[in-house]
Amino acid sequence: MLSLAATFENSEGKTHRWRMKDPDPNKPNDAIKATLEKLTTLNLFEKDGVKLFQKVTGAKFIEKIVTPVFNKEQEETVSEPIKEEVPVVEPIVEPIVEPIVEPIVEPVVEVAENSAELPRDLQKLIVKKEMIEPELMRLVFKLPEGVEEGDMNQMEAVSLMMALKPQNSTIVDLDQDEKHPDRFILTIRIDEPAPKATQSPLVKGKRRRMLGWLKE
Secondary structure (H helix, E strand, O other): OEEEEEEEEOOOOOEEEEEEEOOOOOOOHHHHHHHHHHHHHOOOOEEOOEEOOOEEEEEEEEEOOOOOOOOHHHHHHHHOOOOOOOOOOOOOOOOOOOOOOOOOOOOOOOEEOOOOOOOHHHHOOEEEEEEEEOOEEEEEEEOOOOOOHHHOOHHHHHHHHHHHOOOOEEEEEEEEOOOOOOEEEEEEEEOOOOOOOOOOOOOHHHHHHHHHHHOO
16 A cells, blocks of 8 residues: 655644645656645645644655564464364264454544545535646636635545545646635646547637637
C-alpha cells in the first residue's frame, strides 16, 4: 500500500503529519509540492484561532508491505491433529481442520483520493463546473448544509477537496467566493485529457466558435 506523508507546521510552530492514500507516484515532485502548498492558503484549516497548515516542511512516499513469516498457532494445530478413541472395529480417521488466518489490518487515518464517480451527496455540493481552457477546469463547490468554515477539521476539508476533483488532475489554485463565503473556486489542470473520438474534421468556423465558448 502506497501513501504520501507530508509534514506541516501550524501558526504556533508545531508540526503534524498529514497522509494521503493511493497517490500518483508518477507526478513530478514540483507538482506534488505545489499541491501541498495550496493547502496553506485555505481558511478551512483553522482550529481555535490556530492555522493548521501554515507551512509545508517536507513530504515522502511510504510503501507498507506485510509479509507473514510464521504462525505458531497454525503449526501447533497441524502437528497435533484431533483424534477420537473408538472400539477396534474399523479405524476412523477425522480430517485435520486448519484455522483460518486473517490478514493483519492496522487502522490508519488516511484521506482517500477521488473515485471515478462521486456519490450523490457530493454531487450536490458542486455549484458549477466548466472548462475555461482545453486543459483547465473551474469547479465551484459549496460546503455541506449547516457546515461553516470553522466546523470542518483538516482531514474532512482535505477529503472533500480531493473527492471533488476529477481523476488524473492537479489543483492549480483555490479561492474563496467573495459574494458567497460558503463557496470555493477550484482551478484544476487535467493531466491526462480523454482521447479524442474519431470523427470528421470540423468546419473552421464552427471550431473557432467552440474555442470561444470554452474560453468564456
